[in-house]
Amino acid sequence: MLKKNTVLFFLVFIFLYECFLCSVKSIELDDITRTVQLDDSGEQVVLTAKQIYRGKRLFNNSCAQCHNGGITKTNPNVGLDLETLSLATPSRDSVLNLVDYMKDPTDYDGQYYIFERHPSIKSANIFPKMRNLTDEDLFAIAGHILVQAKTDSTRWGGGKIYY
Structure with missing residues (x-):
């Protein structure tokens, strides 16, 4: 009992x-904290608190198994911190680029498609958690990732020292 x-x-x-x-x-x-880069043109968007909370919830449900705390368990050299995201090809430090990645992922150098190994909308038949995610959901997840990278910059993507 x-x-x-x-x-x-x-x-x-x-x-x-x-x-x-x-x-x-x-x-x-x-507003400054909730402002993130929308695309490569430098345009920015101010996310709502609801979008950030929703993105966090969806991230925890769909992504955190491999990216808890902004790390990448399968490749600890590639995290979700802003510097790493900006150095990817194509860069992934904007909401729309992250959404594009979640739809059809490529490796860090942008040379190979990895949708058979990484959950994505394209591979929703392999990764069931991706089946019901809408563009609005992906936008919220991307927003959460970028806001976390700003607000928790030391720990987010920091690896085993923090998590």
């Missing part, structure tokens, strides 16, 4: 934390 109560308490705690503290954190972000 005690074990059941402990598990129940833990689940309620996690639920309340996610509902109240995480959403408050994203709401408290100012």
